[in-house]
Each structure stands twice: as structure tokens, then as C-alpha cells.
Amino acid sequence: MPNATSPRPPDEKPRRILFTGGGSAGHVTVNLALIPLLQDQGWDAVYMGSSGGIEKQLIARLRDVDYYPISTGKLRRYLDVQNVKDPFRVMKGVFQAYRTIRKLRPDVVFSKGGFVSVPVVLGAWLNRVPVIIHESDLTPGLANRIANPFARKVCVTFGETAAHIKGGKAVHVGPIVRRELLRGSAVKGLQWSKLLPGKPVLLVMGGSLGSKRINDAIRRNLPELTKTFQLIHLCGKGELDDRYAKVKGYRQYEYVHDELPDLLACSELVVSRAGSNSIFEFLALRKPMLLIPLSKEASRGDQILNAESFRKAGFCEVLQEEELTDEAFLAALGRLYAERDAVRARMRQRDAGDPAGSIAALIASASRR
Structure with a gap:
């Protein structure tokens, strides 16, 4: 298999990566930084998010990234009548994600978190597509805690976050900054x-x-x-x-x-x-x-x-x-x-290294191809 930067043979179909994450700009920013980098390396990038979230607006600004909306519910920590309806929306989203992923056949899924990512991660797992999660905050968010059992690796920004990730899946990569x-x-x-x-x-x-x-x-x-x-x-x-x-x-x-x-x-x-x-x-x-x-x-x-x-x-x-x-x-x-x-x-005095390059290499190694 070619490495993260090797040119693709002319007769080989491009590797495909499905990105997900949304609900706020913070759950999209890392994806916005990684998508152009991976496209430059020959990947075909597609995105799955909610139908009306900010992620759809932000991804629309990128070139050559098809967007696939799914149903989703919000993971609330407070009492709300929508909490009764949202589990059904999430179940519908899992079915939609499963069906779309089965059709798209991505080599890997990269999830930035947010409530929209949970159905996508579950849909990928049901299709036996490897999943890599990214956690920016010092402690994992609820969506990433739910998704963690279904992921191969969890990329973390803070070194301290590794102690909160079960299964030895944490990989400290550092911060991703948009070029x-x-x-x-x-x-x-x-x-x-x-x-x-x-x-x-x-x-x-x-x-x-x-x-x-x-x-x-x-x-x-x-x-x-x-x-x-x-x-x-x-x-x-x-x-x-x-x-x-x-x-x-x-x-x-x-x-x-x-x-x-x-x-x-x-x-x-x-x-x-x-x-x-x-x-x-x-x-x-x-x-x-x-x-x-x-x-x-x-x-x-x-x-x-x-x-x-x-x-x-x-x-x-x-x-x-x-x-x-x-x-x-x-x-x-x-x-x-x-x-x-x-x-x-x-x-x-802070040396950030090359976090984006590290994640690109990790994605390539986790790819099904």
C-alpha cells in the first residue's frame, strides 16, 4: 500500500475518506485543516453531517467535497422534551449513515466529534470501516466517549487527555492549525x-x-x-x-x-x-x-x-x-x-511539530486498503 505521501498508480482508484463532525465550528475546524492536505495526497474526501448545522455551511466552501446529510439528535445534559424524540432521530441517522457508507465504501472514517458524529461512527462500525476519532479538549466530550469503543485510534491535542481514553487507543498528536x-x-x-x-x-x-x-x-x-x-x-x-x-x-x-x-x-x-x-x-x-x-x-x-x-x-x-x-x-x-x-x-518556545502530517500518516495506516 502506498504511504501517506506516495503518488497513486494511474490505474488505481483514489482512496476515500469520510469526514464527520459538527454542531459548532469547533467540531469542524480540524476537518477543514485536514481535508485540503489529504486531497493534495490523492484522497477523495466526502463529508457526512446534519442537514442544517454549521458544518454544512463550512464544508460548502471547500472544493470537491460532497456532503451527505443525515438525521441527528442532540446529546443534552438537561431535561428537555426533545430528549424523548432525539433517540429516534439518532436511530434514523444510524440507518442513513449505514446505508450511505455502504454505498460510498470509504477506506476510513475520521470523526471530529459533536452529536452528529455518533450515527456516522456506528454506521461505519456496522460496515467494518475503520474509524479514527479526534479529541481537541483536555477531557473527552460525550459524543467521543460514546464513539470510543468503535474506534481504532483517538487522536488527542493535550497530552493529559490520554489518561481519559480507555483501551490504550490514545495517540498524542498535538494541535491542528489551518494552513x-x-x-x-x-x-x-x-x-x-x-x-x-x-x-x-x-x-x-x-x-x-x-x-x-x-x-x-x-x-x-x-x-x-x-x-x-x-x-x-x-x-x-x-x-x-x-x-x-x-x-x-x-x-x-x-x-x-x-x-x-x-x-x-x-x-x-x-x-x-x-x-x-x-x-x-x-x-x-x-x-x-x-x-x-x-x-x-x-x-x-x-x-x-x-x-x-x-x-x-x-x-x-x-x-x-x-x-x-x-x-x-x-x-x-x-x-x-x-x-x-x-x-x-x-x-x-513551544514546538508544535507536524500534527497534521502525523494524523495523515495515521489515517493512511488505518485505511482498509
């Missing part, structure tokens, strides 16, 4: 956002769905923040506020795609949630960050663990959502700005 993020232009970022050179830019990201708590804190403190910074605020779908449209040095957008590398390049600091994919991308770009992780009331606490790991490494300031007062926010941001050079120096 296009490393090619941003600060000049283009300033030009696109119509901001001026010479005054530092603060980039605010609340995740693909936005964060009302962070959005409100930013807007309440604009008079103080704009004394030091120009701001680019990615506030999430439906979270634009026209009352602030004419504030000097403040730009707000629901979400950006192609412009993100340039906006990151022109930014001095980042205020963000603590999703693993995002914070490792900020680390790769040497962007000191103020992290405001989702609280345990709104999540399983994975972002709190991610943020604490980065705080111990000296890459960020952390402010818990329960402590998000105007005074605490401005104080934490002030400390980060004062220490930004020291933070960047610690970031430069």
Missing part, C-alpha cells in the same frame, strides 16, 4: 476593517454562536477600551448592534471566513472563549489571549480545563464568566497587555 491562518496579512486586515496602523488592535471572538456576556462587556466598556485599542468584534449570528455602528475604532461583524487570517495577523491581543481549536490557533500565531471560558452551568467544563492548562503555561490571562465584571475585565486585559512581550516569548 491559511498562517498566511494572513496585517496590512490587508487593517485595510479590510478600515482601521488605522499605529494603534493596537484587539480582536474579540465569542465563538461561531457568539457570546452575549462577552458582547455586552465589550460594548459597555468601549469608551475605556478605545483609549488604547482599535477593536474588531466577531459577535456571532444575530448579535450585531446598530447603536455602536459609528463608534470610532470599533468594527463589529457576525462572522468572517476568508478575512480571518488577515484580521488575526493585524491583532495585538485576542479576547475569546476557550475552545481548544481556537486557543491553539492563537498560540500558533503568537497572539496573547484573555480567555473567558464557558461556565459549568452552560457546558461540561471543558473550556475551564483548557484555559487553566494555557494559564499554567503562561500563554494567557483567564477570567471566569462568573467573575466577568467591568472592573475585573479591564484589569485582566491590562495585565495581559503589559505582559504581552513575555507571553509571546513563552509561545515561541
Whole structure:
């Protein structure tokens, strides 16, 4: 069998990989980084996700990737009437995934997690297609814990995560960073956002769905923040506020795609949630960050663990959502700005290696062919 980078004989059909993962941008980001790499190596990439999730929108931006929607239910940790209906949606999704995988005959399935991935992993297992899972957070999410028994290997970003993976399946690969993020232009970022050179830019990201708590804190403190910074605020779908449209040095957008590398390049600091994919991308770009992780009331606490790991490494300031007062926010941001050079120096000492190449080799070795 050819290795991960060997050219394919002209008379041999391309190896096919089925990607899955969704529910939020964080469950798609790694796939977005790996798909072009594997396509360059001769793989035929297809994707399976929900019919209306953000994964469908994001994958539509890639070239030559067919998308197959399936039924899915959300894995909730709270009481909701939909919990009665969702097991039936998941069962329907398993049948759809099984039937489609049987038709597509992929050589391997790569799952990034999220509730949509569970039917796909089960459908692959029923078709005897090898499955590789990726877990970005320090502790595995519920979907990946369910899928783990049906997987060959589980790729992990944090070394500490291996202790939470049963069966000796964990492979520490490190963070996956989209190649296009490393090619941003600060000049283009300033030009696109119509901001001026010479005054530092603060980039605010609340995740693909936005964060009302962070959005409100930013807007309440604009008079103080704009004394030091120009701001680019990615506030999430439906979270634009026209009352602030004419504030000097403040730009707000629901979400950006192609412009993100340039906006990151022109930014001095980042205020963000603590999703693993995002914070490792900020680390790769040497962007000191103020992290405001989702609280345990709104999540399983994975972002709190991610943020604490980065705080111990000296890459960020952390402010818990329960402590998000105007005074605490401005104080934490002030400390980060004062220490930004020291933070960047610690970031430069981190050697990430080649995680994407490691995963590509692992995928090739797990392939049925």
C-alpha cells in the first residue's frame, strides 16, 4: 500500500475518506485543516453531517467535497422534551449513515466529534470501516466517549487527555492549525476593517454562536477600551448592534471566513472563549489571549480545563464568566497587555511539530486498503 505521501498508480482508484463532525465550528475546524492536505495526497474526501448545522455551511466552501446529510439528535445534559424524540432521530441517522457508507465504501472514517458524529461512527462500525476519532479538549466530550469503543485510534491535542481514553487507543498528536491562518496579512486586515496602523488592535471572538456576556462587556466598556485599542468584534449570528455602528475604532461583524487570517495577523491581543481549536490557533500565531471560558452551568467544563492548562503555561490571562465584571475585565486585559512581550516569548518556545502530517500518516495506516 502506498504511504501517506506516495503518488497513486494511474490505474488505481483514489482512496476515500469520510469526514464527520459538527454542531459548532469547533467540531469542524480540524476537518477543514485536514481535508485540503489529504486531497493534495490523492484522497477523495466526502463529508457526512446534519442537514442544517454549521458544518454544512463550512464544508460548502471547500472544493470537491460532497456532503451527505443525515438525521441527528442532540446529546443534552438537561431535561428537555426533545430528549424523548432525539433517540429516534439518532436511530434514523444510524440507518442513513449505514446505508450511505455502504454505498460510498470509504477506506476510513475520521470523526471530529459533536452529536452528529455518533450515527456516522456506528454506521461505519456496522460496515467494518475503520474509524479514527479526534479529541481537541483536555477531557473527552460525550459524543467521543460514546464513539470510543468503535474506534481504532483517538487522536488527542493535550497530552493529559490520554489518561481519559480507555483501551490504550490514545495517540498524542498535538494541535491542528489551518494552513491559511498562517498566511494572513496585517496590512490587508487593517485595510479590510478600515482601521488605522499605529494603534493596537484587539480582536474579540465569542465563538461561531457568539457570546452575549462577552458582547455586552465589550460594548459597555468601549469608551475605556478605545483609549488604547482599535477593536474588531466577531459577535456571532444575530448579535450585531446598530447603536455602536459609528463608534470610532470599533468594527463589529457576525462572522468572517476568508478575512480571518488577515484580521488575526493585524491583532495585538485576542479576547475569546476557550475552545481548544481556537486557543491553539492563537498560540500558533503568537497572539496573547484573555480567555473567558464557558461556565459549568452552560457546558461540561471543558473550556475551564483548557484555559487553566494555557494559564499554567503562561500563554494567557483567564477570567471566569462568573467573575466577568467591568472592573475585573479591564484589569485582566491590562495585565495581559503589559505582559504581552513575555507571553509571546513563552509561545515561541513551544514546538508544535507536524500534527497534521502525523494524523495523515495515521489515517493512511488505518485505511482498509
